[in-house]
Amino acid sequence: MTGKNENMKNRPCRSMLYIPGDSPGMIQNAEVFGADSILLDLEDAVAASEKDAARKIVSSFLRGFDFGPLIVTVRINAADTEYFERDLEEIIPCRPDAVRLPKCSSPNDVKEADARISEIEKKNGIPAGSVALHAMLETALGVEDAFAVATASPRVTALTLGGQDLTADMGVQKTREGWELFYARSRVVLAARAAGVMAFDTVWTDINDPDGLYQESKQIVELGFSGKAAIHPSQIEVIHRAYRPSYKEVRKARRIAEAAEEAARVGKGVISVDGKMVDAPVVARALRLSATASLYDYEEDEEI
Amino acid sequence: MIVRSANAGTLESSDCLVTVMPAETIEIEYAGANEKIFRGRTEDLVREILGKYSLTGGAVKIQDSGALEVTLRARIETALERAMEAIAR
Numbered sequence: 001m002t003g004k005n006e007n008m009k010n011r012p013c014r015s016m017l018y019i020p021g022d023s024p025g026m027i028q029n030a031e032v033f034g035a036d037s038i039l040l041d042l043e044d045a046v047a048a049s050e051k052d053a054a055r056k057i058v059s060s061f062l063r064g065f066d067f068g069p070l071i072v073t074v075r076i077n078a079a080d081t082e083y084f085e086r087d088l089e090e091i092i093p094c095r096p097d098a099v100r101l102p103k104c105s106s107p108n109d110v111k112e113a114d115a116r117i118s119e120i121e122k123k124n125g126i127p128a129g130s131v132a133l134h135a136m137l138e139t140a141l142g143v144e145d146a147f148a149v150a151t152a153s154p155r156v157t158a159l160t161l162g163g164q165d166l167t168a169d170m171g172v173q174k175t176r177e178g179w180e181l182f183y184a185r186s187r188v189v190l191a192a193r194a195a196g197v198m199a200f201d202t203v204w205t206d207i208n209d210p211d212g213l214y215q216e217s218k219q220i221v222e223l224g225f226s227g228k229a230a231i232h233p234s235q236i237e238v239i240h241r242a243y244r245p246s247y248k249e250v251r252k253a254r255r256i257a258e259a260a261e262e263a264a265r266v267g268k269g270v271i272s273v274d275g276k277m278v279d280a281p282v283v284a285r286a287l288r289l290s291a292t293a294s295l296y297d298y299e300e301d302e303e304i
Numbered sequence: 305m306i307v308r309s310a311n312a313g314t315l316e317s318s319d320c321l322v323t324v325m326p327a328e329t330i331e332i333e334y335a336g337a338n339e340k341i342f343r344g345r346t347e348d349l350v351r352e353i354l355g356k357y358s359l360t361g362g363a364v365k366i367q368d369s370g371a372l373e374v375t376l377r378a379r380i381e382t383a384l385e386r387a388m389e390a391i392a393r
Contacts, residue, residue, distance in 0.1 A: 024375040025318035053312055053382045060378035 012295055013037050013071055013227040014243045015236045016200060020045035021054030021074075027061050030070060033233040034240075037071035042087055043078070043102055051083050055090050062094035073134060075100040079113060088113075092120040098132035100160065105142040107152035110135055114153040129155055134200070138162025139169045143184045146191035158226070159192045161185060163202030174205075176212050178219065189224045198226035207232040217242030243292060250293040256286035306362045310386035313371075313379035320371040322383040327363040330354060336368030346376060353380050357388070 017035040019026045021042045030038045040061075046054040058074055061067075074096045077083035080103070091099060101113050113133065121128055133155045137143050143166065150159050163181055167174045174180065185201065192199035201220040204213040217228055217239050228239050245253070256273055260283045263271045271278045309325040320336075332347050350364050364380065371379070 024371065024378070025316060028318055028372055028375070052385065053378070056312075056378040056382045057375065060374040060381075064374040064377070065372070 015239045016229045021058045022050045031068045035236045041075045059090045059094045071097045073098040078103040093124040100134040102136045104135040105139045107148040110152035132157040134158040136160050136162045138165035150195035158198040160200035161202045201225045201228040203229045203231045213238045244296050253286040253289040306387045312382035321367040322379045323365040324383040324387040325363040328361045331363040333365040
């Protein structure tokens with residue numbers, strides 16, 4: 001894989017804002033909304049009669065517009081649609097950070113898309129593996145195959161859960177509490193961690209219920225998701241708030257990080273904080289938490 | 305070759321509506337709030353894109369609601385490809 005993917009792995013991607021691919025007004029203002037990344041959508045947000053127009057808008061922006069620090073992913077149409085081939089042919093040469101592939105139900109779905117993307121990269125003189133692939137799991141079969149999908153190609157850098165289609169496939173309702181997705185979410189996160197890729201959660205569809213979104217976001221942060229998709233700019237702040245570590249956690253993590261630094265400096269193998277021994281996984285978690293905390297402002301006397 | 309008339313885009317803010325029709329020569333019509341500033345730029349862009357598609361004729365009408373150049377380009381290309389569709393397929 002090239003530097004671009006590696007680079008993406010290290011950038012926070014708490015929120016991913018879906019923007020319809022045929023809305024130039026929203027796309028040009030993408031940075032203003034404050035999301036860590038955007039998902040330019042060629043699939044469900046675009047009517048059949050505008051698929052060609054959306055493809056043109058997205059490719060034109062990818063070639064000629066500066067998205068600043070935003071991670072830009074394009075959701076293409078599924079492999080079983082008539083749009084899939086042209087989506088890849090027009091989007092891959094523009095080198096988005098990643099393409100999100102809907103309806104991955106088997107490792108073979110990934111392998112076929114990967115082969116097609118590799119051909120297009122080669123034809124256009126782009127280094128192999130430049131464009132990452134985010135595999136969307138939105139069928140029961142896909143979730144059951146999560147680890148195999150995640151490891152089907154080194155191009156896969158994320159698994160992402162599609163809650164709407166999955167609950168439909170399971171024959172259940174998506175509820176406010178989301179218990180019907182609990183197992184699928186856990187399974188996707190575990191498979192993603194095992195494969196060394198990111199895990200992204202599905203959208204919260206009720207834009208008038210930010211409390212429900214906050215509760216669900218807290219839940220998926222605790223389950224270990226790297227980020228969550230948003231369908232409206234107002235949802236970004238809510239998702240970011242759910243990812244915010246408390247000041248107490250941050251203070252503790254910083255002390256562990258400092259102790260680890262000090263131990264490394266003086267060549268001590270064992271780290272202790274407040275007289276308690278701290279081992280490597282705890283240090284690793286503290287460093288990760290400190291990195292997340294650096295995205296937020298904290299007051300010294302803050303209490304949460 | 306342009307075989308039929310076709311539209312692309314909208315009249316929404318930051319977008320433009322492009323209409324393409326068959327014509328012997330290149331005809332460009334442009335309307336927008338900042339016509340004086342953008343007419344020249346837009347005409348150059350239309351000629352460049354027509355050239356890319358090897359077209360020597362075509363009537364291109366643009367109603368601009370403050371579209372960026374990347375948006376204009378996408379809308380012009382979409383309208384042209386729709387207008388050329390019968391041959392392309």
